[in-house]
Amino acid sequence: MKACLVRLGIRNFKPTLRHASERLETLRTPEGGPLPPDTVAEMRRDMARLRLVREQIREIEAARLQRLQVSESGAHSMVKLLARIISVGIETADMLVHEILSRQLRARRAVARYAGLTGAPDESGKRRREKGLARAGNARVRRGMIQLAWRFLLFQKGSALAQWFHTRAADARGVTRKTMIVASLGLRRDKAHGRT
Numbered sequence: 334m335k336a337c338l339v340r341l342g343i344r345n346f347k348p349t350l351r352h353a354s355e356r357l358e359t360l361r362t363p364e365g366g367p368l369p370p371d372t373v374a375e376m377r378r379d380m381a382r383l384r385l386v387r388e389q390i391r392e393i394e395a396a397r398l399q400r401l402q403v404s405e406s407g408a409h410s411m412v413k414l415l416a417r418i419i420s421v422g423i424e425t426a427d428m429l430v431h432e433i434l435s436r437q438l439r440a441r442r443a444v445a446r447y448a449g450l451t452g453a454p455d456e457s458g459k460r461r462r463e464k465g466l467a468r469a470g471n472a473r474v475r476r477g478m479i480q481l482a483w484r485f486l487l488f489q490k491g492s493a494l495a496q497w498f499h500t501r502a503a504d505a506r507g508v509t510r511k512t513m514i515v516a517s518l519g520l521r522r523d524k525a526h527g528r529t
Contacts, residue, residue, distance in 0.1 A: 334379050337372060354380045397427065420488035421481065428477045448474040450515055482514045 334348040342363040347353060358372050366378075401409050401423070411434060413427035438444050445451050449470025468475070486495050504514040 334376055334383075337376065341368060341372065343368075348376065348380060349383065378395060394423075397423065420484040425477055425481055425484075428473065432474045432477075447471060448478055450475060450478060479514060486514075 338344070338346055338348070338360075343360060345358060346356070354377055357368065360368050362368070401412060411430045412423070412426045415421050415429060416423050421429075433444060433447070438447060442451075445468050448476055449468050449472065485492075486498060489495055493509070498513055502510045506514065
């Protein structure tokens with residue numbers, strides 16, 4: 334929607350606001366003319382679609398919270414327990430329980446392989462180098478784990494793991510910082526198992 338408006342020279346309109354569809358008629362291009370009728374119709378359809386998606390997301394979240402309040406067994410109690418940790422919300426806890434903790438994974442390396450958080454080596458003769466994350470695995474879990482690591486740095490700044498990350502990635506580029514955040518996921522698992 335914003336791209337459609339920028340194409341017409343309008344940059345200060347927020348189509349995600351509640352009463353944005355009512356303000357479409359008052360919008361003017363930089364030349365002072367009204368928006369083309371087809372553009373207004375397209376914007377109204379996009380705004381209606383956005384309202385529908387947001388309403389469905391609210392319904393899904395409310396149903397999940399209701400299920401968690403009613404049930405006290407198994408996975409629901411694990412979700413509640415994980416959600417009590419600072420930087421882990423209901424959505425992340427639900428994903429972790431249903432995608433990782435409900436599976437019979439043998440060791441921490443199996444968890445990393447399942448999530449696609451292992452390296453992708455490139456071997457050619459005697460030369461061996463890492464090409465980044467393997468990306469073979471559950472993409473939803475991989476994204477959730479990386480977001481969880483970033484949130485951990487944000488909400489638990491005084492922890493030893495956060496201090497380790499900040500000293501290692503103090504003057505690093507974005508790609509290096511992402512590599513280091515994945516390394517901190519591995520370090521977190523190592524510290525949980527008493528390894529350094």
